[in-house]
Amino acid sequence: xxxxxxxxxxxxxxxxxxxxxxxxxxxxxxxxxxxxxxxxxxxxxxxxxxxxxxxxxxxxxxxxxxxxxxxxxxxxxxxxxxxxxxxxxxxxxxxxxxxxxxxxxxxxxxxxxxxxxxxxxxxxxxxxxxxxxxxxxxxxxxxxxxxxxxxxxxxxxxxxxxxxxxxxxxxxxxxxxxxxxxxxx
Amino acid sequence: xxxxxxxxxxxxxxxxxxxxxxxxxxxxxxxxxxxxxxxxxxxxxxxxxxxxxxxxxxxxxxxxxxxxxxxxxxxxxxxxxxxxxxxxxxxxxxxxxxxxxxxxxxxxxxxxx
Amino acid sequence: xxxxxxxxxxxxxxxxxxxxxxxxxxxxxxxxxxxxxxxxxxxxxxxxxxxxxxxxxxxxxxxxxxxxxxxxxxxxxxxxxxxxxxxxxxxxxxxxxxxxxxxxxxxxxxxxxxxxxxxxxxxxxxxxxxxxxxxxxxxxxxxxxxxxxxxxxxxxxxxxxxxxxxxxxxxxxxxxxxxxxxxxxxxxxxxxxxxxxxxxxxxxxxxxxxxxxxxxxxxxxxxxxxxxxxxxxxxxxxxxxxxxxxxxxxxxxxxxxxxxxxxxxxxxxxxxxxxxxxxxxxxxxxxxxxxxxxxxxxxxxxxxxxxxxxxxxxxxxxxxxxxxxxxxxxxxxxxxxxxxxxxxxxxxxxxxxxxxxxxxxxxxxxxxxxxxxxxxxxxxxxxxxxxxxxxxxxxxxxxxxxxxxxxxxxxxxxxxxxxxxxxxxxxxxxxxxxxxxxxxxxxxxxxxxxxxxxxxxxxxxxxxxxxxxxxxxxxxxxxxxxxx
Numbered sequence: 001x002x003x004x005x006x007x008x009x010x011x012x013x014x015x016x017x018x019x020x021x022x023x024x025x026x027x028x029x030x031x032x033x034x035x036x037x038x039x040x041x042x043x044x045x046x047x048x049x050x051x052x053x054x055x056x057x058x059x060x061x062x063x064x065x066x067x068x069x070x071x072x073x074x075x076x077x078x079x080x081x082x083x084x085x086x087x088x089x090x091x092x093x094x095x096x097x098x099x100x101x102x103x104x105x106x107x108x109x110x111x112x113x114x115x116x117x118x119x120x121x122x123x124x125x126x127x128x129x130x131x132x133x134x135x136x137x138x139x140x141x142x143x144x145x146x147x148x149x150x151x152x153x154x155x156x157x158x159x160x161x162x163x164x165x166x167x168x169x170x171x172x173x174x175x176x177x178x179x180x181x182x183x184x185x
Numbered sequence: 186x187x188x189x190x191x192x193x194x195x196x197x198x199x200x201x202x203x204x205x206x207x208x209x210x211x212x213x214x215x216x217x218x219x220x221x222x223x224x225x226x227x228x229x230x231x232x233x234x235x236x237x238x239x240x241x242x243x244x245x246x247x248x249x250x251x252x253x254x255x256x257x258x259x260x261x262x263x264x265x266x267x268x269x270x271x272x273x274x275x276x277x278x279x280x281x282x283x284x285x286x287x288x289x290x291x292x293x294x295x296x297x298x
Numbered sequence: 299x300x301x302x303x304x305x306x307x308x309x310x311x312x313x314x315x316x317x318x319x320x321x322x323x324x325x326x327x328x329x330x331x332x333x334x335x336x337x338x339x340x341x342x343x344x345x346x347x348x349x350x351x352x353x354x355x356x357x358x359x360x361x362x363x364x365x366x367x368x369x370x371x372x373x374x375x376x377x378x379x380x381x382x383x384x385x386x387x388x389x390x391x392x393x394x395x396x397x398x399x400x401x402x403x404x405x406x407x408x409x410x411x412x413x414x415x416x417x418x419x420x421x422x423x424x425x426x427x428x429x430x431x432x433x434x435x436x437x438x439x440x441x442x443x444x445x446x447x448x449x450x451x452x453x454x455x456x457x458x459x460x461x462x463x464x465x466x467x468x469x470x471x472x473x474x475x476x477x478x479x480x481x482x483x484x485x486x487x488x489x490x491x492x493x494x495x496x497x498x499x500x501x502x503x504x505x506x507x508x509x510x511x512x513x514x515x516x517x518x519x520x521x522x523x524x525x526x527x528x529x530x531x532x533x534x535x536x537x538x539x540x541x542x543x544x545x546x547x548x549x550x551x552x553x554x555x556x557x558x559x560x561x562x563x564x565x566x567x568x569x570x571x572x573x574x575x576x577x578x579x580x581x582x583x584x585x586x587x588x589x590x591x592x593x594x595x596x597x598x599x600x601x602x603x604x605x606x607x608x609x610x611x612x613x614x615x616x617x618x619x620x621x622x623x624x625x626x627x628x629x630x631x632x633x634x635x636x637x638x639x640x641x642x643x644x645x646x647x648x649x650x651x652x653x654x655x656x657x658x659x660x661x662x663x664x665x666x667x668x669x670x671x672x673x674x675x676x677x678x679x680x681x682x683x684x685x686x687x688x689x690x691x692x693x694x695x696x697x698x699x700x701x702x703x704x705x706x707x708x709x710x711x712x713x714x715x716x717x718x719x720x721x722x723x724x725x726x727x728x729x730x731x732x733x734x735x736x737x738x739x740x741x742x743x744x745x746x747x748x749x750x751x752x753x754x755x756x757x758x759x760x761x762x763x764x765x766x767x768x769x770x771x772x773x774x775x776x777x778x779x780x781x782x
Contacts, residue, residue, distance in 0.1 A: 004187055030215050037222065038225065047187075048236040050260070081212050082211075097204050101197065101198065143302075143305075144368065145427045156272050157272070159273050166283075231476045233480075239481065276442075277445055277461050296529075
């Protein structure tokens with residue numbers, strides 16, 4: 001009973017703040033809504049017995065990544081955006097997404113003849129989803145993706161520094177000054 | 186009684202919200218945040234599938250399920266990768282802002298089409 | 299209590315060598331003394347050559363390794379060698395480009411090697427997780443590389459557009475993978491493949507998962523209607539980066555599609571029914587719109603962007619052919635496509651006029667008069683892209699259309715032939731400009747350096763060799779695809 005209530009609370013919060021991310025006019029409000037969405041998702045992970053992931057989501061994701069994003073928003077000193085104008089292409093995009101979402105709804109709530117039965121909730125050991133279980137998997141079975149992920153992080157760090165750093169004067173003027181505009185059609 | 190369907194529905198709705206955000210907003214940072222919303226939706230879906238597996242498809246037995254929750258490692262790695270992606274994305278946005286003093290995607294249109 | 303996986307170093311040897319090379323270049327670049335560009339290029343090239351030697355000595359092991367993360371089969375060995383050859387050519391081209399454009403060359407080379415590592419990870423992957431990390435490694439490196447020319451406003455714009463659309467497509471890819479994982483209760487591609495073969499492709503969850511993965515990967519290989527980013531990004535990014543996006547990331551994208559849709563048996567079996575239909579439509583649209591878009595372009599890089607989109611259409615025709623012939627045609631055309639695209643870009647980089655890049659097609663006017671060798675090489679590449687006989691492009695297209703006709707997709711093959719004829723116009727137009735027009739006033743084409751000649755020469759050798767003697771590759775392909 002408590003679990004059901006908790007689920008509905010987290011689901012409602014996730015939906016509400018997710019909506020907040022995409023409709024907020026001020027980017028700072030969007031970022032804070034996204035942080036709350038992650039907190040709600042962490043609650044859902046707790047319900048799914050994936051406690052390590054829940055804490056990682058809060059500590060790493062909303063605690064580091066989103067802080068970085070908020071930092072950048074403050075750095076760029078962004079103000080309120082203009083209201084959204086609905087061009088024709090945007091209307092098509094929205095229509096498509098609404099159709100997709102409706103199809104998903106219909107598919108999920110039809111009866112069991114569709115394709116999967118309402119699956120049972122299997123019993124699990126107490127340490128399923130704990131740090132120990134994930135670490136065991138990560139360092140034995142998923143060793144290769146783990147190492148590749150570290151390569152990816154190295155590449156991301158190098159890339160981010162290279163792109164975001166202040167260019168030297170001869171990087172901007174260059175040995176050839178490309179002041180010309182690119183030729184269009 | 187909460188089951189797989191509930192989690193999948195929530196995940197689907199969040200995914201669609203993210204897609205809408207990318208289509209409708211013009212601020213590059215908000216587009217990036219919408220992409221993060223999409224990835225978060227996928228994470229919820231994978232975690233839900235890990236907890237409520239569809240035993241009629243696949244080759245894992247109940248014993249495997251007790252000890253291995255390999256969907257969770259998948260989520261962990263997706264979190265890692267998307268954190269790296271956000272880092273690079275913010276760097277690219279800073280570069281854009283330094284060159285063009287805007288983060289509005291509609292004002293960034295030197296390359297036609 | 300903890301059982302460690304079997305680690306077979308041999309099967310990831312090329313990838314390991316590339317990783318070590320990248321870290322070595324990074325270390326060299328960090329030395330306090332200023333390092334000449336040529337040393338960095340040579341170190342990187344040495345590493346690529348060593349990796350190629352390792353790749354040629356690999357034998358296929360038809361079982362998954364690293365507890366199910368990789369699958370070293372013949373196709374992956376072939377793709378690794380192809381990608382390494384492409385990396386070597388791009389290094390030569392970048393060396394030339396960096397002479398005139400201010401790019402942080404050490405970091406650029408490191409990121410280039412990381413991008414190649416990502417591509418080679420895709421080619422060897424047997425699990426959704428490995429595939430995903432490979433795709434992201436490749437993409438992140440390319441996002442950064444396309445923005446590295448800080449003196450150019452369009453470079454920064456290109457990197458933002460590429461990043462936004464790439465991240466958007468990653469979202470689709472990941473959600474599709476989530477549904478695939480859910481439907482098959484495993485992220486192992488071999489098991490997913492056999493689950494489909496056993497249970498049929500009917501589960502709605504599975505279909506939706508595959509559709510989303512197709513959308514995500516379709517962005518990466520710029521299939522229509524996911525191609526909108528390509529012309530802008532190709533035009534704005536530094537030219538060698540454009541070349542690698544055009545050639546390397548397209549090959550990697552097709553490799554990813556191959557891994558997801560056709561493990562364990564190379565038979566495209568999951569491509570029954572719906573899939574052939576979906577690919578049929580995508581291929582048709584891509585060929586038509588890609589070729590149509592190229593007709594009106596005046597900028598070389600935009601034209602090559604649309605040409606690359608169109609070639610993606612021809613390549614995806616192979617997926618409608620539900621058999622080994624289709625696979626062989628695809629692999630052959632990937633090799634042909636690599637050489638002719640990289641060759642064309644090599645010429646574009648090598649040729650400069652009055653100290654400036656040649657950006658639009660009329661800029662190339664009169665090239666044949668002043669540099670007949672280079673113009674001849676460009677003509678070879680353009681003929682091959684168009685599909686004239688005696689070039690690799692011709693043989694490749696013949697094979698692809700033949701595979702489609704064999705499966706009775708007559709309309710698709712017919713559209714392919716018609717659009718090829720259409721494409722003659724915009725490829726031959728460049729040749730006309732090079733050979734029959736007068737150079738513009740006071741236009742002096744600068745000397746073409748050795749690196750440019752070597753790169754273009756090697757690519758042309760590849761194109762002509764494959765065109766005149768395709769058996770070279772045919773035997774290799776037969777060997778690699780016969781194991782299953």
